[in-house]
Amino acid sequence: MRISEEIWPRPVAILTTVSKEGRPNGMTVSFLMPISFEPKYVAVSVSPRRYSFQNLNEVKEFGLNVLEKSQKKLAEVFGTLSGRDEDKFEVAGVKPIKSEAIRPPLIECPISLECEVVFMEEFGDHYVVIGKVLREHVRKKEFEPLLHKSGDFFPEIKV
Numbered sequence: 358m359r360i361s362e363e364i365w366p367r368p369v370a371i372l373t374t375v376s377k378e379g380r381p382n383g384m385t386v387s388f389l390m391p392i393s394f395e396p397k398y399v400a401v402s403v404s405p406r407r408y409s410f411q412n413l414n415e416v417k418e419f420g421l422n423v424l425e426k427s428q429k430k431l432a433e434v435f436g437t438l439s440g441r442d443e444d445k446f447e448v449a450g451v452k453p454i455k456s457e458a459i460r461p462p463l464i465e466c467p468i469s470l471e472c473e474v475v476f477m478e479e480f481g482d483h484y485v486v487i488g489k490v491l492r493e494h495v496r497k498k499e500f501e502p503l504l505h506k507s508g509d510f511f512p513e514i515k516v
């Protein structure tokens with residue numbers, strides 16, 4: 358059994374990054390967790406095979422955009438295509454939003470966090486990436502989160 362089938366449901370977010378030339382990208386993540394209240398830190402686990410990983414090495418900043426249930430289509434586009442081949446913002450029809458403190462843009466969703474990478478280390482087949490939250494955008498306090506189990510399975514659980 359895969360670990361993603363053992364520990365679930367997990368919230369889904371789009372991790373936004375930018376290349377050193379300034380080309381933005383986003384990838385869907387569900388291996389994510391809060392780490393600290395004050396200062397605020399979050400962790401995500403990113404495979405080195407992702408194009409986003411290359412961006413994170415070049416520009417040590419990311420946006421974490423927490424999705425709601427109605428944004429499943431967005432999670433699929435950003436979680437199946439690669440920024441190597443496509444402009445996912447264009448494919449998904451979403452307009453990148455300019456961040457205040459970081460170079461990667463944000464995505465319209467209930468909560469976006471602007472983060473600076475403070476730690477990045479290999480653990481097995483992924484890298485743990487820890488971000489210090491520099492700015493927060495809470496557009497909705499009450500929302501139904503999009504949840505993920507594994508692969509293309511997004512469980513519907515009443516929260």
Ligand SMILES: Cc1cc2nc3c(=O)[nH]c(=O)nc-3n(C[C@H](O)[C@H](O)[C@H](O)COP(=O)(O)O)c2cc1C
Binds near residue numbers: 369436438441
């Ligand atoms: C719901 C969902 C959750 C995902 N979670 C992660 C994750 O936490 N870490 C990861 O490395 N890949 C994760 N992926 C896979 C990447 O989003 C996917 O490989 C993406 O196409 C990478 O894009 P990029 O090459 O533009 O970086 C997830 C995919 C989906 C659909």
